Amino acid sequence: MSISxxxxxxxxxxxxxxxxxxxxxxxxxxxxxxxxNPAVIRKIMGMLKNAGLVNVRPxxxxxxxxxxxxxxxxLDVYKAVNVVQEKELFSIHExxxxxxPVGRNIQNAIGPLxxxxxxxxxxxxxxxxIEDVVKxxxxxxxxxx
Amino acid sequence: MSISxxxxxxxxxxxxxxxxxxxxxxxxxxxxxxxxNPAVIRKIMGMLKNAGLVNVRPxxxxxxxxxxxxxxxxLDVYKAVNVVQEKELFSIHExxxxxxPVGRNIQNAIGPLxxxxxxxxxxxxxxxxIEDVVKxxxxxxxxxx
DNA sequence: GCAAGATGTAATTAATATGGTTACAGGTAA
DNA sequence: TTACCTGTAACCATATTAATTACATCTTGC
Numbered sequence: 001m002s003i004s005x006x007x008x009x010x011x012x013x014x015x016x017x018x019x020x021x022x023x024x025x026x027x028x029x030x031x032x033x034x035x036x037n038p039a040v041i042r043k044i045m046g047m048l049k050n051a052g053l054v055n056v057r058p059x060x061x062x063x064x065x066x067x068x069x070x071x072x073x074x075l076d077v078y079k080a081v082n083v084v085q086e087k088e089l090f091s092i093h094e095x096x097x098x099x100x101p102v103g104r105n106i107q108n109a110i111g112p113l114x115x116x117x118x119x120x121x122x123x124x125x126x127x128x129x130i131e132d133v134v135k136x137x138x139x140x141x142x143x144x145x
Numbered sequence: 146m147s148i149s150x151x152x153x154x155x156x157x158x159x160x161x162x163x164x165x166x167x168x169x170x171x172x173x174x175x176x177x178x179x180x181x182n183p184a185v186i187r188k189i190m191g192m193l194k195n196a197g198l199v200n201v202r203p204x205x206x207x208x209x210x211x212x213x214x215x216x217x218x219x220l221d222v223y224k225a226v227n228v229v230q231e232k233e234l235f236s237i238h239e240x241x242x243x244x245x246p247v248g249r250n251i252q253n254a255i256g257p258l259x260x261x262x263x264x265x266x267x268x269x270x271x272x273x274x275i276e277d278v279v280k281x282x283x284x285x286x287x288x289x290x
Numbered sequence: 291g292c293a294a295g296a297t298g299t300a301a302t303t304a305a306t307a308t309g310g311t312t313a314c315a316g317g318t319a320a
Numbered sequence: 321t322t323a324c325c326t327g328t329a330a331c332c333a334t335a336t337t338a339a340t341t342a343c344a345t346c347t348t349g350c
Contacts, residue, residue, distance in 0.1 A: 059317030117269040124262040204346030
């Protein structure tokens with residue numbers, strides 16, 4: 001199992017919109033960089049739009065960031081693209097046997113523990129911004145010249 | 146997406162083996178508590194065995210813990226049952242466009258960030274032992290009497 | 291030795307999720 | 321009106337999960 005690449009693609013899109021600030025970031029343009037289909041980009045873009053991270057309008061070419069670069073964290077993107085539901089990173093088997101002491105308590109015993117772990121993950125994502133990613137990309141570019 | 150319930154079932158199995166210490170924990174017995182098929186239990190048990198967490202032998206009924214309760218963390222179980230590969234909790238889109246500055250650097254830019262988040266998750270799991278889970282289950286049992 | 295009963299493991303299946311693709315409705319601007 | 325874009329639904333191939341069935345193999349008791 002692994003978390004959908006929608007998350008990585010979402011980050012890619014936001015970073016590219018920023019770096020392409022002079023030009024027009026159409027879904028076709030973004031799709032060419034990600035190497036996927038424009039419809040996939042438009043779907044993800046719709047999610048980013050709903051989360052208030054980008055501005056896009058029907059009929060009008062190009063997308064823009066709706067917030068300051070430094071105000072968009074990876075956690076924002078992660079939540080926007082809906083790769084993991086609230087409290088449901090880990091799945092717990094349903095219908096354990098209520099006749100058994102372990103069966104009737106296991107869900108309540110491990111649920112909170114799983115939440116703690118998921119929260120630790122999300123907190124880590126909250127500490128990184130798209131600005132950090134963009135700066136890192138620019139840095140890596142310089143090193144290869 | 147969500148992490149396979151093999152993880153939750155693995156925890157369930159270990160806790161039940163402990164609580165059923167007096168009796169014989171066959172795959173059929175464990176399956177009845179988890180509410181699944183004995184073959185599913187045997188498969189997971191094989192993984193726990195490979196990780197050195199339980200002792201089971203062909204032909205001999207019952208499983209035992211191979212370590213002290215307090216020495217088995219949730220992280221041990223998580224790794225044993227192989228629900229997430231090393232460094233691969235988050236998937237990153239393959240073949241981004243190398244002609245684009247973002248495309249050619251995105252993987253190296255976000256890979257390490259994803260690792261940090263995954264490590265935070267795993268660290269949280271490493272702080273909890275099966276003993277904690279068993280104690281919690283016993284506690285919850287008392288409260289309901 | 292052999293029957294009974296357990297574990298080990300492979301093959302199959304249904305259900306679900308993902309990402310790609312196509313198609314088209316609807317909006318915008320020249 | 322034309323050209324081009326976004327929004328979105330429908331469909332498909334593929335992968336994964338958990339359940340199920342089946343059977344080989346091992347151990348013990350007799």
